[in-house]
Amino acid sequence: MTVATQAAPAAIQEQEMLISGSEAIAEALTLADIDVVTAYPIRPYDTVMQAIAKKISGGKLVAEYIVAEGEHSQFEIVKHASTVGARVFCGSSGVGWAYAMECLVVTPALRVPMVAMVGNRALDDPGAFGVEHNDALFVRDLGWLLCWIDSSQEALDTTLIAYRVAEDRRIFLPIAISADGAFLTHSQAITKVPSKSLVDKFLPPYHRGDLQLHPDNPITVAPQVNEDWVIEIRRQNNAATERAYTVIEEAYADFRRVFGRGPENPWFEEYMTEDAEIILMGMGTLSLPVKVAIRKMREDGKKVGLIRLRWFRPFPYEQLARALRKARAIGVIDRDYSFGSPFGSGVVATEVRAALYNAEHRPPLIGFICGLGGREVTLEDVYKTAEICYSAAKAGKTERATYWLGVRE
Amino acid sequence: MAHLICEVVYRGIFQKNLASRITRGIVLSARKAGKWGIAFGRYGDSPQRNGIPAKDFAIVADTQEELEQHMARYEPKELHVTICVDDTLCKGVESWAWYGLQPINRLLLPNGHLLVSSTQSAEELLKDAHKKDAPYSLWILPGKASLAGLWVYKEDHTEVRVLGALAKIAPKILSIEAVAEAIREAEWGSDLKVESARKAYERIQGRPVKITDGNPETPYSFQMPKWWEMREGVTIPSLPIGKPIEGGEGYRPERSAVFKKFSTRTMRPVIDFDTCVKCTLCWLQCPDSCFDVTPEGLYDANMEACCGCGICEAVCPVENCITMVNEAAFDDNASQWEMWRKDKGAYKAWLGAKITDKVHVGRSHGFRYRGQYEEELKAGELELGGAALASGIPGENADQKGLKPNVHEDKSSSIVTGVAEAPGG
Ligand code: SF4
């Protein structure tokens, strides 16, 4: 339902809606006029399924809505649909995403520009619904492009951008958009929804060209090969992933041009980092408590800032090294775990540490495992991370490389 | 700078859509005055399970930054208003997982507001709502608990009446004009609904609740274990086996001391021990093993464990031996069998009074038979939450229980009224 439109550059062409992150994705899918979507229920991905189903039943979207008998088939179906030229959408959560793994693995090699939503959910066991990022991170080494969002608005915008990037002939790779279960998938916020005509200016139709499976273009997809072929195929995928650095920047620039909003820096959001002594980092909706805590800490004269990573693959290591060059200490808050990893750190902390290895300036870096299974990241948790970072900055080294916060102990 | 934080405490499935309309309505009304807002639910299984207490929240503020400040993303810690859309929730709220029993007014700020949709008096409600260490106001919106289902919505105007009442409680944030405008624009809105909201706005009155008022019981709670205290391998120990009740006779299963289910209940069974034929069906079919086997072989439903599903009533072969009665008619969880064996005459009188209690009738578990929805909504006084029930109410259920077969067969035109489980996962 619409409420009064706010004055904005593209005011006439945007309306406001009170929608959740999942509903925002469904709005974007409608605007992108997807052709095939597959569904298999698992919370919180099911909220997107329901929102798309409503769009179709309400006549707002014409698309094939296929309920599969499991996640594996769900991803197989859209993979095939994409090879014949359909714009596809799919998604899952937690162990559902894991069940699709065999298909997730083959998708990048086949250069299928599928856009998927991962409603981040803790992996079983124990059965739980709360957010952890380990599910989407399964595919981080495979050629999937991965990004995290933190608001309904960003959910909508990023979905449009994802199609633009994935379907770029230089890329043709799948993209997974991660949305924190509950905090984003189930929270309704006021969101600007652009008009279809505006979206059409930004998002061209999907053309698969010489890779399209069609009687007029006889090709075989995915033949069996021996050792003479595999590493070259991997090399191609690597080249496509590297080209994503350019294509993503282009897409965001174009998004700003068409819609009159959107971030300058696609890779990460910087919040009060300009003069920050301590920079906290993380992905997804933990940005909210961190920002509120930063505002409070700044009142006490503590110069803390936040870098919220949007894109995890490709990983913006050069951009990050630049953004972190003035920090006296870095605290990375991971909503994931990586048991037995270097320093027992979470995945993001390990990646940031690696990104800084060649940097001239390598401030102390501390990893925090926090908010697992949907546990709230509290203001107190954030104050604690800043405090620990400050003592590391003073000492010029890290006492301990990794802390677990918010655990009953 | 001003903001408003509200929760809606509701019954899973039965009121899920109602709660979401209310919280959306709050945000959309506030938006009319240029404010920002967010509507969200407490995550978990509760909304998807019949009758389990669940929560939705709405937060509105003057600016986006102020909104963020108060946007606890899981559950706000402090509230201005608690909206309770089923008065039996005033007995306390135990959610899906093990949280202990939380008083309905627990999160209210001092001088906050508790808005309850009820046909009970304030005195009766305060027998249920626990004492609070700060004063607050109680507002009663006259009306029955609007219980519907996942796939059906009961258009009895409860959502707009709550919004109208809220405009009286928090006029600085939600003006009645803004509420009216938002209702008119909502896809579920209408001019008639705007009228209902205005009526509620004009008629609702609050009364102060002192710190001495309320149910004096201490709600059960427990300490969560530390990570190193917990068993490894995601295991939990079983409950020990039960024991005879007395003299080696009867059987009472052991029950969890920290996870009870009674706050899920909107109706409870009352049992006529004098007509029971000891067929064991209630005991066998109860999904929660609620029945204690008494030394004389009767079956006593334990009210700490009973979730009020009504299965025992449905399976009992003796007419009017088990009858489901509105939970609002009870003030404690005492054993009916103990009462019966102490004084059979007094028990009979008590039982009769409960079954025919017309003050508390009008309770259904969503819908109990095909056609009930239409019956309830036939031109009724919306102030009382719809038309009075003609049948299917406590004490008058026998003809709905299949004892007179096919009685509703002819209502094939009625909408689907069964309450379905939510999609899995
Ligand atoms: S209503 Fe009857 S069957 Fe249902 S939980 Fe209570 S005692 Fe058991």
Ligand code: SF4
């Ligand atoms: S089902 Fe009815 S008759 Fe049978 S044991 Fe239970 S109360 Fe008695």
